Amino acid sequence: MASKAADFVARFVRLSTEGRAHEILQELKDMVMGIGRVGFEVSPQEETALRLKPNKMFKRALALMENKEAVASLLSLVSPQGNTCKEEYHLILGVLLKMSSIPSFAKEFGDGPAASPFLQFQRFLLPKVQAALRRRASWQPMFFHTACLYIELLNNLMQHSPRFATEALNSRIVHEVLRSIPIPAQPSLSWANNFELTLLTTLAEQQAKMLVVLQKHNPAGEQEFRLDDLGLLGDWLDRFLGYLDALAGPVLARGEGVRIGDAAGNVLRVVELVAHTIKCAGVVLAGGRAGDSGKLGKKERGVRVSVTKAESLVQRIQTAHKERVRCKLLGELQAELRKDGWEAEETQQLAAKGCFPVLIDVLEKQHRKADQKTGAVAGTFQGPVWPTLYILAFLAEPFEEVNNDRNKAFCQELADSAPRLLQFARDAGASIGLLELRMLLDVLFAAYQLDRDAKWDSRWPLLDVLLAANKRFVAGSPGSYCVWTHLYGHLALIPEPSEETRDLISRGRATPLSGSVKRATWVGVRQKIMEDVISGAATWGPGARERKLARAALDVLGEAGNAMLDRLSPVPYAAAALEFFCRFRCVLIDEVPQQIGPVISCLGAAYADMAGLVRTCEGRAPDREETRRWSILGTVATNLTFCLQTVLSSEPLAGAFLAALACNGGVSFAAGVLRTRRGAERYVWENLPEEKGRAETPELLDDLRCLAVRLWEALSVKYGLKECSFQECPRDVLETRKNMFKKCSACGRAQYCSKECQASHWKKAHKRTCRQKQDGT
Structure with missing residues (x-):
């Protein structure tokens, strides 16, 4: 197989030299598609698994990167050629981007002569992007896709190659990118549709990330402003904010608020990093505006709300026949609700006037329109759906479970609206915008938490x-x-409860109780169901089995595991849900073993972050943010440790399951836990401050160590992995791929992670047991 990889590299170099590299582009694409999962990223766990057990495509990639001439030929493909079509540029950049997501490959690319071909390419590409932004007829999506890939590729190379980052600044690559896009938003840009706005927002996000990468990998330190042109930064901020001001509505309706928020967060991070250097108040103010750009519904401080005016607007909305008039009235009501002083009591007053049926009528009428295409993902920011859902979400907010536990408020009218809201969600959930869908879910569950009987039925x-x-x-x-x-919050309603619990539910539903008493009754029912789950009395019925809930949770862990510490990360909730699902044997057998990779990768990341946090806080008490992070990491690690324990207890550590563990980061996880060893007691436990929850942590760390030992023993036997023969090894490392450690050349029985360990072991013990010494040679 190695010879085939060498033949592939030789053929690529030959065709590149002859100017016929386009003939092998499809094979290059197939090569990178065979590395890791689908997409342009390769996680560290995937890279470790590939190096441990490389497939044919990864062997080709390794052979390609080991050949200096091949690397130079690959980079030269970026240079504009007269016979290269735009689709081929897109393909070339996709290949480079996927390979640059592997740090060692990115450094190899960046340390090569990459700046010159990249500068030539962007001087070919950026004018086409600018022309398309100014004139509809010049728009070509392929060029925008290519620009997105290109800027992301630059970020990867600058992140892993200090040399390339310096060359990119010296050759003005970064300056030209920031100067070119986004251009000031003009009326001519009003033609941009949802897909085009997605591409524009992605470009802005990647540019903002470029600024952060430059600062974070600054040899002079993060606090030193690396971009030697403060005026350029200010100009880029003005154009970035102009884009937001002009197109905030369509962008948010398209569901691109997340990207805009990420871009704004990166801008603020840059301003924060260089705040002591930049004394320009305008830049700091602009960064603050960027941070607020994605926020909707900011309260108008000092202006009191008028319930009477709101009631009048609801009545006028009910009698309005023209959509234009209705939209205007909805906008006025939306503005009124943003004022100070609106609480649960005001919602109850407005609900008594029939506001909820009126607003739901607007939603249903809009959905029944002939031009509404079911399944079309499109924002409706300019129509009545957006303001209507905003108003409903605002009115329902005091009755959401998290707020209702505090104010104990109740609104019968909102509870009665739950069935209609559910029907609208089922009919229109696939056709409304993403931001609208979020608000619809909030309203729906706020309504159902007021009527737990109806929630059980639905x-x-x-x-x-x-x-x-x-x-x-x-x-x-x-x-x-x-x-x-x-x-x-819905988990307790999924399993089939025991007969005793079913009788309790039936009696509670048959008893006429007030809203607050009914809620208290259902709290007791929920606790009883959870007891049934723990005791095994509850079962995983066919309704739950056919929906494959554990796989949905595993998908979230796999795709968002690297962002588990974000404030709006779904990972802690998905991990908790998976822990709940793993209490049922049919889930363990049918769903989890086939997708064990996300559990391993997230658990390993959580443990590594915990160890890093302990090192950061060593010798002092953690601050509030560090306490929050520790709490999240501990919760995720506890839930996923339980999941992995139960899976390992139900599946034999052999065959395809063991191979799946190896290919999905099992070796790296086990080696990472045992490195602090043997294991966590010596380092993490001993340095854990009292404020971080010492009482709960040792049990978790001990469980992790037991898991790691069991995994390591099985994987090391199957793949021939060793640990350093020097028992007092200061590096405390284990092999993560076969023959990673060097063996003693004399006896071949001892292996070492470093020359220092070999010398120390020789002096302490090995010279008495080495075969060479025993033979007297």
């Missing part, structure tokens, strides 16, 4: 609505967070 349709919404949201986005917080 538990399966509600679960279907959540699963359908989960497929639309990108894992790790605020929308995904919204879905999984609601699903976490």
Whole structure:
């Protein structure tokens, strides 16, 4: 197989030299598609698994990167050629981007002569992007896709290659990118549709990330402003904010608020990093505006709300026949609700005037329109759906479970609206915008938490609505967070309870009780169901089995595991849900073993972050943010440790299951835990401050160590992995791929992670047992 990889590299170099590299582009694409999962990223766990057991495509990639001439030929493909079509540029950049997501490959690319071909390419590409932004007829999506890939590639190279970052600044690559896009938003840009806005927002996000990468990998330190042109930064901020001001509505309706928020967060991070250097108040103010750009519904401080005016607007909305008039009235009501002083009592007053049926009528009427195409993902920011859902979400907010536990308020009119809201969610959930879908879910679950009897009757349709919404949201986005917080609160309604609990539910439903007493009754029912789950009295019925809930949770862990510490990350809730699902044997057998990779990768990341946090806080008490992070990491690690323990107890550590563990980061996880060893007691436990919850942590760390030992023993036997023969090894490392350590050349029985360990072991013990010494040679 190695010879085939060498032949592939030789053929690539030959065709590149002859100017016929385009003939092998499809094979290059197939090569990178065979590395890791689908997409342009390769996680560290995937890279470790590939190096441990490389497939044919990864062997080709390794052979390619080991050949200096091949690397130079690959980079030269970026240079504009007269016979290269735009689709081929897109393909070339996709290949480079996927390979640059592996740090060692990115450094090899960046340390090569990359700046010159990149500068030539962007001087070919950026004018076409600018022309398309100014004139509709010049728009070509392929060039925008290519620009997005190109800027992301630059970020990867600058992150892993200090040399390339310096060359990119010296050759003005970064300056030209920031100067070119986004251009000031003009009326001519009003033609941009949803797809085009997605590309524009992605470009802005990647540019903002470029600024952060430059500062974070600054040899002079993060606090030193690296971009030697403060005026350029200010100009870029002005154009970035102009883009937001002009197109905020369509962008948010398209569901691109997450990207805009990420871009604004990166801008603020840069301003914060260089705040002591930049004394320009305008830049700091602009950064603050960027941070607020994605926020909707900011209260108008000092202006009191008028319930009477709100009631009048609701009545006028009910009698309005023209959509234009209705939209204007909805906008006025939306503005009125943003004022100070609106609480649960005001919602109850407005609900008594029939506001909820009126607003739901607007939603249903809009959905029944002939031009409404079911399944078309489109924002409706300019129509009545957006303001109507905003108003409903605002009115329902005091009755959401998290707020209702505090104010104990009740609104019968909102509870009565739950069936109509559920029907609208089932009918229109696939056709409204993503931001609107989030608000609809909040309203729906606020209504049902006021009527727990109705929620029990509608538990399966509600679960279907959540699963359908989960497929639309990108894992790790605020929308995904919204879905999984609601699903976490819905967990107790999924299993089939015991007969005793069913009798309790029937008696509670037959008893006429007030709203607050009814809620208290259902709290007791929920606790009883959870006791049934723990004791094994509850069962995983066919309704739950056919929906494959554990796989949905595993998908979130796999796609958003790297963002588990974000404030709106769904990972903690998905991990808690998976822990709940793993209490049922049919889930353990049918769903989890086939997708064990996300559990391993997230658990390993959580443990590594915990160890890093302990090192950061050593010798002092943690601050509030560090305490929050520790709490999240501990919760995720505890839940996933339980999941992994139960899976390992139900599946034999052999065959395909053991191979799946190896290919999905099992070796790295085990080696990472045992490195602090043997294991966590010596380092993490001893340095854990009292404020971080010492009482709960040792049990978790001990469970992790036991898991790691069991995994390591099975994987090391199958793949021939060793540990350093020097028992007092200061590096405390284990092999993560076969023959990673060097063996003693004399006896071949001892292996060492370093020359220092070999010398120390020789002096202490090995010279008495080495075969060479025994033979007297």
